[in-house]
Amino acid sequence: MNIKEKFGLKVKALRIEKNFSIEQLANISNVDRNYISDIEKGQRNVSIEIIEKIIHALDVDFATFFNDKSFKR
Amino acid sequence: MNIKEKFGLKVKALRIEKNFSIEQLANISNVDRNYISDIEKGQRNVSIEIIEKIIHALDVDFATFFNDKSFKR
Numbered sequence: 001m002n003i004k005e006k007f008g009l010k011v012k013a014l015r016i017e018k019n020f021s022i023e024q025l026a027n028i029s030n031v032d033r034n035y036i037s038d039i040e041k042g043q044r045n046v047s048i049e050i051i052e053k054i055i056h057a058l059d060v061d062f063a064t065f066f067n068d069k070s071f072k073r
Numbered sequence: 074m075n076i077k078e079k080f081g082l083k084v085k086a087l088r089i090e091k092n093f094s095i096e097q098l099a100n101i102s103n104v105d106r107n108y109i110s111d112i113e114k115g116q117r118n119v120s121i122e123i124i125e126k127i128i129h130a131l132d133v134d135f136a137t138f139f140n141d142k143s144f145k146r
Contacts, residue, residue, distance in 0.1 A: 046121050047118040061139075061145050071135040072134050
């Protein structure tokens with residue numbers, strides 16, 4: 001699995017944990033819903049500004065988000 | 074300080090801690106040295122693929138890299 005796919009799966013897992021729809025996450029993060037859908041599928045090479053918007057919308061910080069075995073080397 | 078600047082400062086701090094020149098980090102990460110220079114100045118909205126290349130070249134993983142008070146909300 002590549003880093004885009006790992007990132008997407010983690011976004012999706014946290015979104016579902018928070019009981020957010022893609023639409024809700026889009027509204028809170030101010031990122032387009034189609035873009036979020038693509039991110040969750042691992043199809044977007046997201047920028048650090050988009051990463052920040054999404055993970056803050058999911059109410060976590062960078063360290064918490066990336067503290068997951070899927071991101072270990 | 075915005076997220077691009079925070080990211081750049083952390084890259085620079087770790088690079089210096091490792092005693093790497095920008096040139097060396099460029100060679101190890103396979104990212105252009107001018108691009109790395111811009112990143113350290115906070116001038117690039119880096120993608121997750123570039124982030125991965127750089128932090129692995131710095132011999133840390135995502136959780137370690139972002140586990141820094143500068144990235145707290």
